[in-house]
Amino acid sequence: MNNGIFTINDFKNEPILNYSIGSKERKELETKLMELKNNNIEIPLIIGGKEIKTNNTKKCIIPYDKNKSIGFYHIAGEKEINMAIEAAMEAKEKWQNMNYDRRMLVFLKAAKLASTTWRATLNAATMLCQSKTFYQAEIDSACELIDFFNANCKALCDIYKMQPMNGVDSVNRVDYRPLDGFVYAITPFNFTAIASNLISAPAMAGNTVVWKPASSAVYSAYVVLKLLQAAGLPDGVINFIPGNASEISNIVMENENLAGVHFTGSTNVFNSMWTAVGKNISTYKSYPRLVGETGGKNFCMVHNTADIDTVVAALIRGSFEYQGQKCSATSRAYIPESMWTKIKEKLISEISTIKMGDAETRENLMSAVIDEKSYKKIKTYIEYTKNSSEAEIICGGKYDDSIGFFVEPTVIVTTNPYFKTMIEEIFGPVLTIFVYDDNSFYETLDNCAKSSKYALTGSIISNDKNVLNNAEDILQFSAGNLYINDKSTGSVVGQNPFGGSKASGTNDKAGSIINMLKWVSPRSIKETFTPTSNYRYQNML
Missing domain, CATH: 3.40.309.10 (Aldehyde Dehydrogenase; Chain A, domain 2)
Structure with a gap:
């Protein structure tokens, strides 16, 4: 029996390492870069915790050395896409009913692993897969990824604390449920941290996820999922299905259990998703939440x-x-x-x-x-x-x-x-x-x-x-x-909630309580202690 109230009271940004010559972090990263470059890993789909191989594969190459392959991934087809949806729905009841502190501990542990034993692996994978320099990888796949996990857990605790006032003869409370269905996450190539946030923010709130990573960043996305598994993520909570974006979306967007979309990518693609939701609106069991960060000029x-x-x-x-x-x-x-x-x-x-x-x-x-x-x-x-x-x-x-x-x-x-x-x-x-x-x-x-x-x-x-x-x-x-008096880039989790409007997205501010509110469905509960036994009001007597 757990009757303690778990909460996270503060948040601090992960310090940026400098990777100076001879430093411990530089030696670890250079060793890991060499290790990954000399291996050609096979990346399966991961559905319900199981590795699925379709034998329809595509190479993972290094953008600055395009003839060098560091891996190959299996591509999901219609069968596997439907399997991923089914796995997400099967895992949902157990995951959403798990105590929120136990769900959060998965992501808090992942943040700790990312800051220590997994840091070099995350950064090396991002450097090779997405052509990021030492500094760009460090602020992305290490610091921002860690910050997203930690900050979102704190934001969720803050949401759960938001409770209404009581009446004269009643007690009121709000239950923050996950959404009714599964969340579809479509993640971009340019930030490993954004990919990690798009899948983890809904998941820590009790949702299960079908994840379509960018085809050019499957390699680093796979590393993120393996990190979460190492931190104790249960099977089926996040289902990993690389593949053709339009094929996957066409199937997912027509499913009656679609409860939300968490997206970063082009404006045109996001527009097509809104169109699909409108087309299928009578199919859904609930109105899907659409959260997107799109283009910019x-x-x-x-x-x-x-x-x-x-x-x-x-x-x-x-x-x-x-x-x-x-x-x-x-x-x-x-x-x-x-x-x-x-x-x-x-x-x-x-x-x-x-x-x-x-x-x-x-x-x-x-x-x-x-x-x-x-x-x-x-x-x-x-x-x-x-x-x-x-x-x-x-x-x-x-x-x-x-x-x-x-x-x-x-x-x-x-x-x-x-x-x-x-x-x-x-x-x-x-x-x-x-x-x-x-x-x-x-x-x-x-x-x-x-x-x-x-x-x-x-x-x-x-x-x-x-x-x-x-x-x-x-x-x-x-x-x-x-x-x-600064450049237009450099948003930091916890300091500059990020997102835009107009054709740039729904402005749901990644890395803040604003975004986390999208992944919960509040239920107000009122309990009256002495119920009324007469329909007549006082002025009628």
């Missing part, structure tokens, strides 16, 4: 009071870290004409010092983009710009896929604030700059606010507090995460 708005060094550092880090493949990456900037010459000179000079190559060389800021499809898309935008009279490339513009999918950090300057690369999401290391007349700051700011269908992240850089205050108001609905 993130901006940096510069005022003529800004510090030039601050601007250049924000543009480079915001645009080119992890090859611009962050949902929050800076991809358009507005620079005042009076500062442009100096900013241009320093920007080109600093970019020329950026080292790009394999993710394993510590000095490299950039590596390859994720795959051939992404490479070709980015290449198309660069070629479009080269052939346009409205824009010019002042830096970069070259690409090479002979060894891996490499694209240089590229800066475009346009005379048209609605130029193709100013308004369309590219998801690569391409920054487009519009130079504006200093006297047109507020007109340009208004254009920045209204020219994009997205509203994910943005930054405003100025040393004038009145300008910052006005800009903050004007940009009210232009970014779910607004950064002042």
